Amino acid sequence: MRQAPFSAAAFVVSESDPARLPFYAAEIAFVGRSNVGKSSLINALLKKDLAKTSGTPGRTRTINLFSVSPAAALVDLPGYGFAKGPAEQRAAWSGMIESYLRRRPGLRRVFVLIDAKVGPTALDRSMAEWLGAARLPWSAVATKADQVKPSQSAARRRDAAHALRLRPDEIAWVSAAERLGIDALRAEAAKLLGEA
Ligand SMILES: Nc1nc2c(ncn2[C@@H]2O[C@H](COP(=O)(O)OP(=O)(O)OP(=O)(O)O)[C@@H](O)[C@H]2O)c(=O)[nH]1
Ligand SMILES: [Mg+2]
Numbered sequence: 001m002r003q004a005p006f007s008a009a010a011f012v013v014s015e016s017d018p019a020r021l022p023f024y025a026a027e028i029a030f031v032g033r034s035n036v037g038k039s040s041l042i043n044a045l046l047k048k049d050l051a052k053t054s055g056t057p058g059r060t061r062t063i064n065l066f067s068v069s070p071a072a073a074l075v076d077l078p079g080y081g082f083a084k085g086p087a088e089q090r091a092a093w094s095g096m097i098e099s100y101l102r103r104r105p106g107l108r109r110v111f112v113l114i115d116a117k118v119g120p121t122a123l124d125r126s127m128a129e130w131l132g133a134a135r136l137p138w139s140a141v142a143t144k145a146d147q148v149k150p151s152q153s154a155a156r157r158r159d160a161a162h163a164l165r166l167r168p169d170e171i172a173w174v175s176a177a178e179r180l181g182i183d184a185l186r187a188e189a190a191k192l193l194g195e196a
Contacts, residue, residue, distance in 0.1 A: 007070070007188035009046040012065045012073065018100040021065060024073040026193040027106045031097060032113030033123055034058050034079030037143035037176055041077050041113065042066065044176035045186050051076050063100055072193040075100070081123045101136060108192045109137050116142035116156060116173065120163040128164055139172070140164055141185065146175040 012077060015021050030038040034057035041081040042051045050066055050131075057079065077097050090176040101110065110131055113122045120140075131138040140160070148156050153173070161168040172188070174181035 005186060005195050006046050007158060009048055009050060009066055009068050009074075011050045012067050012117070014062045014064045016062045016096060018063060018103060021063060023066065023104070024065075024106050025071040026108050026195075027073045027075055027104055028108055028189055028192060029075040029077060029101065029104075029110045029133065030096055031077050031101075031127060032079060032143075033081040033115075033121060036079065036115050038079065038114045039064075039076055040115055040176040041111075041141070041143060041174065041185075042074055044174075044179065044182045045074065045189060063096065066191065069195055070191075072096060072195050074189070080127070081121065083193040098130075101131070106135060109139060109189075111141045111172075112138050112166075113141050113143050114160060114171075114177075115147075116145045116153075116160070117147045119156065119160045125163060139170065140166060141174060143174060143176065145173050145180050146178040 012022065022171050030042060032038050039051035039053040039060055043049045046066060051064060060076055060078050066074045068074060077100065080094055080097065112124060112128055114124050128138065142160055157168045157171055157173060161171055172181055174185055187196065
């Protein structure tokens with residue numbers, strides 16, 4: 001019998017030079033502003049605390065790659081829009097993100113994380129536009145859904161979809177903290193990676 005998806009997940013490498021990352025046949029990358037919950041979501045999907053998380057924005061400063069099989073990986077990228085820290089460092093981070101995204105033939109999908117309560121920021125919208133222009137496949141994942149009142153959730157989802165020019169049902173609605181929507185997103189990720 002096949003094992004559950006991602007049960008063999010392991011940390012592979014933390015790297016600041018995208019040119020030195022090992023290649024995988026299939027990858028999903030996680031992007032989004034600092035503190036939006038990228039690393040927490042990866043841990044929830046992998047059911048293991050492999051990615052470092054923190055309440056302080058700017059925790060992930062390098063590209064962290066987690067294998068789910070010899071052929072597939074999840075990639076945790078540094079957050080953008082981190083207001084603190086030297087401008088030089090911020091420029092280096094966005095350069096790192098862009099350089100990674102442009103050089104990965106195995107990239108099956110970029111999950112663009114947005115905060116469910118805050119909605120897409122200007123930077124989130126420009127990331128989505130950049131991905132579209134680069135012809136990279138992406139989809140939106142709204143994080144920290146536990147912070148949105150159930151009575152507000154449909155309206156928040158509609159607003160977020162409108163800002164990103166998507167249909168509301170195209171936005172995955174998740175909470176790593178309360179494990180909401182995680183199983184469905186894991187199943188989608190496994191399918192994209194050919195691991196289902
Ligand atoms: N309420 C709530 N908090 C969350 C959730 N996911 C993450 N957080 C919190 O948000 C903060 C940031 O989480 P991270 O996963 O480190 O965020 P990140 O996007 O990786 O941040 P950087 O590495 O700095 O770019 C932490 O304090 C988490 O505990 C969630 O589903 N619900
Ligand atoms: Mg992180």
